[in-house]
Amino acid sequence: MSNPDVLIVGAGPVGLNLGLCLLKQGLSFRIIDKKSGPTTSSNAVGVNCRTMEVWESLGFIDEAIKRGLKVHGTSLYSDSELLNQVKFDLIESKHDFMLALPQAHTEKLLLEELAKNGITVDWEHELTSINQSPEDVTVAIKHNEKDEEFSYRWVVGCDGYRSSVRDLSGLTRACHDLPLHFLMVDAEVSGEISTSTVNILFHDKGMIFMIPMRDSIRVVVEISTDEEYKHLKTCEPDTFREIIAKRYPKINIGRVDWSSAFYIHECLADNYRNGRIFIAGDASHTHSPMGGQGMNTGIQDTWNLAWKLGQVKRGEVADTLLDSYSLERRAIGHDVLERSGKLTTMATTTNPILKRLRNFGIHHLADWDIVRSKVANGLSQSNICYENSPLVKHEQVRKSGQLKYPEYQGDKWTLLTLEDSNDQLPSYIRMINVNQLPLHAHYCLIRPDGYTAMYANDITEIFEYFRKNHFNLK
Structure with missing residues (x-):
């Protein structure tokens, strides 16, 4: 029995979605992950219109929408006072909203779709070496303390920020850390909060960011410059409630389902391809979560790569088509990193002049359709055209x-x-x-x-x- 066409390393949303895209193209594949099972926490929660369009093509968008919550805009506050409410109705897609769907639910849905086609993930399988020739890629995979060798036509690393595929294949990246520190919970929240929009509160001691979900609300607080809390390395629910009570007493944090602390790493791979080896998602780009573009960008990576692999496999085009994957998607990764970085800087600035300019712009300019359209279509990635690609005039x-x-x-x-x-x-x-x-x-x-x-x-x-x-x- 011959090996599948593609080895996918990493069974998060990006790797699982790649599997479904390859099925659409008629390619065979295997998915491995060194973890013991799928994610149980919420992690990435925002699904944008371009991802929903992919899922519609793959046949399960209705089920995804049923499991998530439609979010129709963003409410922006300064010290508890509403500056403006920006609706998503100018997004150039039939899916003119953000779907709040916790990552654990996303992975469960994708795994169910794969299972319908007889595909399961090989959990607790770790990639330990990788070598390629002009004909194939030979890998060593460790399971139960034993290494076995396999050969595949292509290997795709969807294995996250610490990607073994990227590092073992010699693909490089440039990284730097932002001096920002955040605490985060998924919790039951009551009080004055919109449950149909994302809520962003600008505060002198650090911003607060809230995303409503079907069963709870994601609440993120910045503590980078807060002398009382900036030393915290973990997120304790009682301490989190204390911070919220001081900054935004109009809401109460009740039951906490999950908590975490994080810093922001900005990284971009120099190339997404090395011969028969590719990387996608966080393996190739990581950035601020502002704008909710990380997982969505990774899913778009897989959609772009899958159809090109399919055409090459079927002999419809030369292998050189695969160069356009890195050319097109790295440019998008660069734009996303730059845009999310600017949004983060704007939201977390401590400069009083910049804060006044930010608040003035949100209060007065965000009502203009041309501004709302540019922001909404930029964040939803519905303005992508692949300007640098030979495949697009x-x-x-x-x-x-x-x-x-x-x-x-x-x-x-x-x-x-x-x-x-x-x-x-x-x-x-x-x-x-x-x-x-x-x-x-x-x-x-x-x-x-x-x-x-x-x-x-x-x-x-x-x-x-x-x-x-x-x-x-x-």
Whole structure:
């Protein structure tokens, strides 16, 4: 019996989602994780529209929404006074909300979807070595104190901040730590708090950040400059209640289900690919949790990589297509790191002038649709266009205003056309007739991940695009 096509190392949301994406592409795979089982804590809780679009394509978005809580905006306060409430209704997606779904519930859902296809995770299996040749990747996997060797066509590290795949394969990253310290709980909260929006409270001794969930509320407090509490290394519920009572007495912290303390590490891998080895999620990018983009960015990594692996496996394109994974997704990782860092700096600044400017901007500018749209679509990642990619004619696509067609995500390219069908198209392109297209174009080419690739007025432009990017047109 031959080994699967892909070894996925790491069974968090990113690794599990990659498995489901590979199933969609018809690839075989194995998932291992050195942990004894799935996550039991909430960890990442915010699911954005781009992730929901992926889950819709994979067939379980309705179940995800049923298990989570729709959050429709952000309420921003300064010292208990409401500055503004920013709604998410301008997100350019049918899923114009954030879904609050604790990570433990996300993993349970993804594991259930894999189980429907007979796929289980090999828990307590640890990657100990990795070597690649032009033909495959040979790995050693430790289980029950015994190492065994296996070979796979590709290996993908979805194994987090301390990724063994990244380190063993020689992929490097640049890191630095922010001088910020936070305490966090999932708790029962009563009092003056919106349960339909994220709540951000700016305070002289450190911000408070609250996300409503179906059964509790995630509450995060910054203690970096609070002389009374900044020394704390753990989060004790009674101490947390004490901090909240001093900073925001309008709410009460009741039952605490989970607590943690954390610092912020900013890291970005120099490359997401080394030959037949790839990294995704926190293995390739880590950043501030402000904006809730970490897990979502990782899930988008897997969607981007899976369709490219599928086309290479089926012989529809040269292996060079896989270079575009790192090219496209590292640029997004860089943007997310930069954006979340700026949001964190804005929220935690102790400079009195910057605080006044921040509060003024939120109070007065956040009512403008152009500002709300830019913020909402940036945080939800619905403004991605892959400007630096040879697979996207980005100036043309930006001008069209139609960056993505989520309804056409899958294992094939889609060619929207005003013309009659063309029998010369290869089997990995499906043609769909429409009545009109942006830019008065006759053709619109859509990638398997739903992103718009280009517009054209002549079919020869479409064929030239595929030739230039080394696709097999037979």
